[in-house]
Amino acid sequence: MAVDTATLLVSCPDQQGLVAKIANFIYANGGNIIHADHHTDLEAGLFLSRIEWQLQGFNLPRHLINEAFGAIASPLQAKWKLHFSDTVPKVAIWVSKQDHCLYDLLWRIKSKELKAEVGLIISNHPDLAPIAQQFNIEYHHLPITKENKKEQELKQLELLKNAEINLVILAKYMQVLSSDFIKEFPTVINIHHSFLPAFIGAKPYHQAYSRGVKIIGATAHYVTQDLDAGPIIEQDVVRISHRDTVQDLIRKGKDLEKIVLARGVRLHLQNRVLVYGNRTVVFG
Incomplete structure (x- = not known):
């Protein structure tokens, strides 16, 4: 059976350590990353990322993920959106x-x-x-x-x-x-x-x-x-x-x-x- 996942779409000014910071947020909360893709627009100086992980075994309840990630993302001047795979638009x-x-x-x-x-x-x-x-x-x-x-x-x-x-x-x-x-x-x-x-x-x-x-x-x-x-x-x-x-x-x-x-x-x-x-x- 398919396991429900969460996906973060993130954009922020490019700087060192961004992949590690985002991935560590998921790892530190017990998440298993199943997809990660990143792109840097050098001309615009922007880092853009999509990262998806399994919710099974993830320590944070859904309603707290956005707030918890915000503590990491805000100092990076990041914009982000959080999505869940079982949500039917x-x-x-x-x-x-x-x-x-x-x-x-x-x-x-x-x-x-x-x-x-x-x-x-x-x-x-x-x-x-x-x-x-x-x-x-x-x-x-x-x-x-x-x-x-x-x-x-x-x-x-x-x-x-x-x-x-x-x-x-x-x-x-x-x-x-x-x-x-x-x-x-x-x-x-x-x-x-x-x-x-x-x-x-x-x-x-x-x-x-x-x-x-x-x-x-x-x-x-x-x-x-x-x-x-x-x-x-x-x-x-x-x-x-x-x-x-x-x-x-x-x-x-x-x-x-x-x-x-x-x-x-x-x-x-x-x-x-x-x-x-x-x-x-x-x-x-």
């Missing part, structure tokens, strides 16, 4: 009319490939409600216009709060979130149908076709106030040729979007992504 999936990413995520969650619970689905169109019904998930149709955007986002935030949502996944939700929304709920992953930073904004496949590129890509990234410019979690590409039409690019791109979004969500759910500035370290 609640996610909300937002969609418009395209269903390929939605179906893919729901099947992966249903088969327990992704460890999450879908609390609700939100859409600015009614088209995908039958899918939500098929999976017995709440579906909220909130049409968005320039005139009602602020009002609808307040409703969205209320729904997320009431459902205790930890993560929003934009699975081809063809709307731009406002800065006010992102300030209130910053943990949002988007799938963009290009290899960012190329071809941002609308109709990237049409842009790629017009440019005559030989590869197209997809990017899973965290959402920020800057359009399609948030920290990148995962990317991939597929080759195309001069024989491919725009529709061929869209077809190939949809297959890629599903895979890249699922990878990005999985990495987030496994607490393998550490954001600093507008960059990420993705621990293997």
Whole structure:
């Protein structure tokens, strides 16, 4: 049987002895480290680390770990987050009319490939409600216009709060979130149908076709106030040729979007992504 684990994601100014100090905190409390990965950004002068250990035999009860580690981390000017493997995050999936990413995520969650619970689905169109019904998930149709955007986002935030949502996944939700929304709920992953930073904004496949590129890509990234410019979690590409039409690019791109979004969500759910500035370290 799998043993429950705890994971620390840590970032702090680089200095000598950091690995030893973090590892010794776990060792001194009877913990068995099963994964440790570290990275130093020399240009930024930052040390970044992910360390995971078994809770079985660990001397500190869960509710005291954060405070106890803080006694070590605070003098190091560290930022850290603590996660437990048996915690199942609640996610909300937002969609418009395209269903390929939605179906893919729901099947992966249903088969327990992704460890999450879908609390609700939100859409600015009614088209995908039958899918939500098929999976017995709440579906909220909130049409968005320039005139009602602020009002609808307040409703969205209320729904997320009431459902205790930890993560929003934009699975081809063809709307731009406002800065006010992102300030209130910053943990949002988007799938963009290009290899960012190329071809941002609308109709990237049409842009790629017009440019005559030989590869197209997809990017899973965290959402920020800057359009399609948030920290990148995962990317991939597929080759195309001069024989491919725009529709061929869209077809190939949809297959890629599903895979890249699922990878990005999985990495987030496994607490393998550490954001600093507008960059990420993705621990293997």
